[in-house]
Amino acid sequence: MPQHVSDIMTGHPTTVGAQTSVTAVARIMRDQDLGAVLVTDGDRLRGLVTDRDLVVRSLAEGGDPEEHTVSGACSDDLVTVGPDDDLDLAITLMREHAVRRIPVVDHGRPVGIVSLGDLAMERDPDSALGDISVARPND
Template structure:
């Protein structure tokens, strides 16, 4: 199944010059732990709640003056929309990330897939497998 079918399409995005204060507020309001920084429709960076804690608070930056550009991880690892589940998990492992922006063939942002999303999918598949096995057990 293509990762695009598993990914969330409602990606929270920001611009490079948005203040980290705005980013934190947007994360809180949207109930997300990351924001993809875009230039047009292309992902150019990502800011996580951990980035805000370590790069802003940990470095004594003023949240009203620091911008996404100052704290984002630039050139984020992305996954193609038609990649599979295992390709996404390999990318996460290889790059040491828990979130992957999903891009189409034109490198435009079309979604985001997270480690939690993939874990939930695996848990659902395990439950389905358990149901199949349980249904095939002979009764004694």
């Protein structure tokens, strides 16, 4: 029985506008215990920013993180899937594009995100990645 992306995706993803400061996004990630946030322009998906993106593409460049916006740190060449797409498509796209997270969009609007951890929990919950995905974060 084919599974759909909507069966395992995290719905209602956290989004920020492209002009949100790097500091504000970092605080959202900290407060909500997130590793990635979707970047939108209005209600349309524009990009995805990870905690690593904030460090490598923004903080490492120097300057005031209150002045830098997330638009300069986000990935904007995105691979996306729809909620009704087969889970196998998400897996194939992650492999082909070497990404750990894929935004889920419906008519251009973000409705979720599916991660490598979500897939590990669904397909192989006893794997090391599955165990790590359900473990409490290090504080």
